[in-house]
Structure formats: C-alpha cells, structure tokens
Amino acid sequence: xxxxxALFTQYLIIxxxxxxxIALIALGYTLVYGIVELINFAHGEVFMMGALFATxxxxxxxxxxxxxxxxxxxxxxxxxxxxxLFSGLLNAGIxxxxxRRLRNAPKLAPLxxxxxISFILQNIAIYWKGSNPIxxxxxxxxxxxxxxxxxxxxxxxxxxxxxxxxxxxxxVTIPLLIGLTWFVYKTRTGKAMRATAQDRDAxxxxxxxxxxxxxxxxxxxxxxAGAAGMIAVYYNNSARFQMGFRYGLFxxxxxxxxxxxxxxxxxxxxxxxxxVWSMSDxxxxxxxxxxxxxxxxxxxxxxxxxxxxxxxxxxxxEQTVDKV
Amino acid sequence: MADxxxxxxxxxxxxTYYGHIHALKGITLQVRKGEIVTxxxxxGAGKSTTLKTISGLLQPRQGEVSLDGRxxxxxxxxxxxSLGVAQSPEGRRVFPRMSVLENLEMGAFSRGKADPxxxxxxxxxxxxxxxxxxxxxxxxxxxxxxxxxxxxxxxARPTLLLLDEPSMGLAPILVEQIFGIVRxxxxxxxxxxxxxxxxxxxxxxxxxxxxxxxxxxxxxDEANALAKNEMVRKAYLGEE
Numbered sequence: 108x109x110x111x112x113a114l115f116t117q118y119l120i121i122x123x124x125x126x127x128x129i130a131l132i133a134l135g136y137t138l139v140y141g142i143v144e145l146i147n148f149a150h151g152e153v154f155m156m157g158a159l160f161a162t163x164x165x166x167x168x169x170x171x172x173x174x175x176x177x178x179x180x181x182x183x184x185x186x187x188x189x190x191x192l193f194s195g196l197l198n199a200g201i202x203x204x205x206x207r208r209l210r211n212a213p214k215l216a217p218l219x220x221x222x223x224i225s226f227i228l229q230n231i232a233i234y235w236k237g238s239n240p241i242x243x244x245x246x247x248x249x250x251x252x253x254x255x256x257x258x259x260x261x262x263x264x265x266x267x268x269x270x271x272x273x274x275x276x277x278x279v280t281i282p283l284l285i286g287l288t289w290f291v292y293k294t295r296t297g298k299a300m301r302a303t304a305q306d307r308d309a310x311x312x313x314x315x316x317x318x319x320x321x322x323x324x325x326x327x328x329x330x331x332a333g334a335a336g337m338i339a340v341y342y343n344n345s346a347r348f349q350m351g352f353r354y355g356l357f358x359x360x361x362x363x364x365x366x367x368x369x370x371x372x373x374x375x376x377x378x379x380x381x382x383v384w385s386m387s388d389x390x391x392x393x394x395x396x397x398x399x400x401x402x403x404x405x406x407x408x409x410x411x412x413x414x415x416x417x418x419x420x421x422x423x424x425e426q427t428v429d430k431v
Numbered sequence: 432m433a434d435x436x437x438x439x440x441x442x443x444x445x446x447t448y449y450g451h452i453h454a455l456k457g458i459t460l461q462v463r464k465g466e467i468v469t470x471x472x473x474x475g476a477g478k479s480t481t482l483k484t485i486s487g488l489l490q491p492r493q494g495e496v497s498l499d500g501r502x503x504x505x506x507x508x509x510x511x512x513s514l515g516v517a518q519s520p521e522g523r524r525v526f527p528r529m530s531v532l533e534n535l536e537m538g539a540f541s542r543g544k545a546d547p548x549x550x551x552x553x554x555x556x557x558x559x560x561x562x563x564x565x566x567x568x569x570x571x572x573x574x575x576x577x578x579x580x581x582x583x584x585x586x587a588r589p590t591l592l593l594l595d596e597p598s599m600g601l602a603p604i605l606v607e608q609i610f611g612i613v614r615x616x617x618x619x620x621x622x623x624x625x626x627x628x629x630x631x632x633x634x635x636x637x638x639x640x641x642x643x644x645x646x647x648x649x650x651x652d653e654a655n656a657l658a659k660n661e662m663v664r665k666a667y668l669g670e671e
Contacts, residue, residue, distance in 0.1 A: 306526055
C-alpha cells in the first residue's frame with residue numbers, strides 16, 4: 108500500500124500535541140526522581156485530580172461556549188492556573204504527609220506509599236465525580252470545534268487538519284517549558300533544587316533547606332501535571348478517575364526513555380511517545396490488518412522494555428554515571 | 432595563642448549512632464576562637480562522624496554541641512550553616528553537574544549572594560579554579576575538586592571552618608600548598624577544625640590536637656606536644 112503523506116502528517120500533528128501534554132506530566136516524574144530518587148506513582152493521579160478540578164472550576168464560574176470570546180479566554184487561563192495551583196499543592200501536600208516521613212527509609216517504602224496514595228486519590232475521584240466518564244462544561248465555541256487553522260489562516264487546500272486545540276496545547280506547553288528551564292537554571296530556588304538533586308548532604312551544608320527545596324520540586328511537578336490535566340480534559344472532551352493511569356504510565360515511559368532526572372530528555376522522550384501513540388492509534392491500521400488503539404499500550408511498554416534492556420540511562424541520561 | 436580566647440565550639444560528651452552502630456562514644460572537645468584544632472586518628476576512628484555531628488548532618492543521641500554558647504542539638508544542618516559554620520566534607524562532595532563558578536556561588540548560598548571580593552580571594556588562593564571556572568566540577572581531577580570544596584566552604588565567609596581530610600588523594604606538593612592555605616585562612620581570622628589522617632602535617636599547622644580511637648578521645652594536648660608524644664609517633668607518624 109502506498110505511503111499516505113497527508114494521513115501521516117495528520118497523525119504527526121496529533122502525536123506532537125499528545126507528546127507536549129505527556130511532557131508536562133513526564134517532567135513531574137523527572138523533577139521528583141531527580142531530587143529524591145522516588146518514582147512518584149501517584150503522579151498520574153495528581154494529573155487526574157487537576158483535570159477533575161478544572162471541570163469543577165469552569166462549571167462553578169459558569170462561563171460557557173456561548174459567553175463572549177474574552178470571557179472564554181479568561182476562563183481558560185483562570186482554570187489552567189487554578190488546576191496548576193490545586194495539583195501543585197496536592198503534590199506538595201502528599202510529600203509533606205507521606206514521603207517526607209520516609210525520606211531515610213529504604214527506597215521501597217516511599218514507592219509503596221506512592222502506590223497507596225494513587226489508590227486513595229482514585230477513590231476520592233470516584234466519590235467526587237462518580238466512576239463514569241464525565242464531559243467537561245463546553246468552553247470552546249462551536250464554530251471552532253471543527254475550525255482548521257491551515258485553511259482559515261493560511262488558505263491551504265488540504266485534508267490535514269490543525270485544530271485550535273492542537274495549537275492551544277502547544278501554546279500552553281511551550282511557555283511552561285521555557286518558564287521551567289528559566290526557573291531551574293536562573294533562580295535561587297532552582298539552583299538549590301539542582302544542588303539538592305546532585306548531593307543532598309552537601310546542599311544542606313551550603314545552607315539549603317533541603318526539605319523545603321524538595322517540597323518545591325513536588326509543587327512545580329504537581330503544577331505542571333495540573334496544567335496537563337486542564338488541557339487533557341478539553342483535548343479529549345472527557346475525564347475520568349482512571350485517566351491518570353494511562354497518561355501516568357505513558358509519561359513515566361517518556362521520562363525513562365529520555366533519561367529520568369533529565370529535563371530536556373523528558374521532553375524529547377514525551378514527543379517520541381506521543382508520536383508512537385498517535386501512529387499506533389491511527390496510522391498503523393492502514394497498513395496492518397487488525398491493528399487498533401488497543402495495541403498502543405503494548406507498543407509503548409515494549410518501548411519501555413527495550414529502553415531498559417539496551418539503554419537503561421535513557422536517551423540523554425548520564426545522571427547516574429556522575430552520581431558516584 | 433588563644434589560651435585566653437573564648438570558646439567558640441563546645442562539644443560535650445556526644446554519642447552518635449549509625450543505626451545500631453555506636454560510632455561516637457562520648458567525644459568532648461573545645462575549639463577556641465582563632466585556633467586551628469586538629470582531630471587525628473586512623474580510619475574509622477570517628478573523625479568524620481564528629482564533624483558531621485557538629486555540622487548537623489547527624490544528630491547526637493546523647494551529649495551536647497554548642498556554638499558561641501548556643502545549643503546546636505536538633506538544629507538542622509542548613510541553619511547551622513547560616514550561623515557561620517562551613518564544612519569541606521569528606522570525599523569533597525562538589526556538585527558534579529554544576530560549573531566551578533556555580534559551585535562557588537552555592538558556597539555563598541547562606542549569605543544570599545556571592546560576594547565578588549570573596550570570589551576574587553578564592554581565585555587568588557586557587558588560580559587553578561579561575562582557569563576552570565566554567566568547567567563542570569565532576570570532570571575535574573581529585574586535587575582540583577579538593578580545592579573547589581575548600582574554596583566553596585570559604586565562600587560562606589565562615590567563622591568556623593570544618594575541613595575533612597583536605598589532603599586526601601593529593602600529590603605531596605599540593606598537600607603542602609593546601610596546608611599553607613589553611614594556615615593563611617586561619618591567620619586571616621577564621622577558626623579551623625581540621626580532620627586529618629596525615630597527622631604530621633596537621634600537627635605542624637595546628638595549635639592543639641585530639642587523638643581519636645574507636646569513637647573516643649584518647650589524647651588531647653598542644654599540637655607540638657602531641658607531635659613529640661611517643662604513642663602518637665608510633666601509631667600515626669609511622670615510626671617504629
């Protein structure tokens with residue numbers, strides 16, 4: 108069968124948008140792992156809670172797709188900031204209540220605590236929103252739902268569709284990534300985070316409050332997950348207590364693929380996973396009979412297994428090498 | 432000197448444990464303002480554990496540490512650092528993925544911002560660090576990392592400097608240089624508590640010394656008296 112370039116491009120666009128979303132979640136895994144060497148298995152649930160919170164915020168304020176354009180934009184930004192704050196505080200709160208007490212315990216203890224917390228959060232979500240998928244209050248004006256940026260803005264006659272939503276995902280993710288980089292490399296707290304990640308005792312000797320610095324890593328990681336939650340709920344037009352599981356595992360795979368602990372690596376890994384995801388969901392069925400979205404998790408975890416076998420440090424990760 | 436100077440650091444009968452291991456079994460020592468005091472002893476005697484207990488990385492289970500009369504038990508390490516105690520730790524512990532300059536800036540963290548004068552002074556003491564200012568610390572040689580660890584501690588402009596094995600892994604010529612620098616730093620007004628395996632060098636620059644053995648102090652005296660002590664000469668200076 109011939110290579111269908113238009114279809115490929117279409118899935119590439121979707122893949123990049125999904126990848127950007129996954130990157131926001133993956134950064135939370137990598138920030139926390141980098142500083143406390145804990146795989147925070149509750150991170151997917153922090154993302155999910157952010158998504159559910161965003162629906163509550165929008166529903167409570169009552170702005171809908173019939174409201175004025177300005178109101179909709181402000182609502183979207185306000186909901187984004189609210190879910191970032193919510194998930195950030197949730198994540199830092201979990202650290203304060205659970206992980207911090209286990210800081211000097213064997214590594215398995217906080218890991219098991221994280222799994223326990225992920226169950227707790229899922230159950231809170233069921234209690235809060237029910238166990239069925241919920242549709243967020245509609246916020247995107249009807250005329251924009253099928254709006255194709257390529258045709259409307261650039262006058263291209265093409266079957267490839269670039270939606271406003273795809274652009275919005277990138278429009279949120281890219282500034283957040285730039286902001287995070289600036290924060291980690293330029294601010295006093297960011298430098299303290301890097302120092303703590305590289306040598307916790309030495310950081311304490313420099314006068315860095317290690318516990319507070321770790322709390323900041325959880326706060327920022329959680330806030331990024333909250334942003335991803337708000338985006339995901341509108342990108343998929345659906346949210347559910349289980350959504351954190353799949354996104355969380357995909358993002359974890361992305362972080363490992365990129366080299367866990369490495370910020371740039373997580374973003375690259377996430378783009379790879381996003382593209383693999385969309386290709387497997389849509390493009391592959393064109394060529395392989397019987398292929399469908401059901402295979403996607405298998406493909407992604409195959410990537411995880413291959414990385415573990417052939418390049419355990421990930422694409423960019425050399426972190427463990429110089430961490431003697 | 433300094434017999435009349437006020438006691439800066441007062442360690443009273445501290446017991447520190449690693450899990451169930453009783454590492455310090457009642458260490459008592461004093462450091463007076465302006466002194467260089469050295470702790471000597473063989474591997475595993477508890478020298479580094481003593482320093483870590485003073486700087487707050489470890490908490491004593493019994494006994495008391497106080498600085499200028501202020502009790503330090505239960506005070507976290509980062510607060511002790513902001514009281515003017517800086518440590519160049521065992522094994523150097525520089526931040527490997529930060530540049531030399533960034534490492535030095537981290538040294539001044541408790542003071543807020545790095546003072547350009549302090550930076551100039553450190554570069555003056557260790558010209559090598561200036562040449563390598565933008566290099567990642569983890570890629571430098573052991574000797575260079577040692578200089579960085581000491582320089583980083585000086586960036587805090589400490590009133591009490593804790594040095595853990597500054598001669599470790601260094602070529603003999605560098606060892607002499609480092610000890611010369613420690614003496615200079617002290618002459619400029621910084622009180623120094625120096626942990627060393629190289630007892631000969633340590634006693635040559637120190638005012639007083641303590642000899643540790645399996646978590647206890649077995650001898651305490653003026654440095655020149657310790658250097659003449661028969662037991663010290665046999666055990667630590669390699670004389671038959």
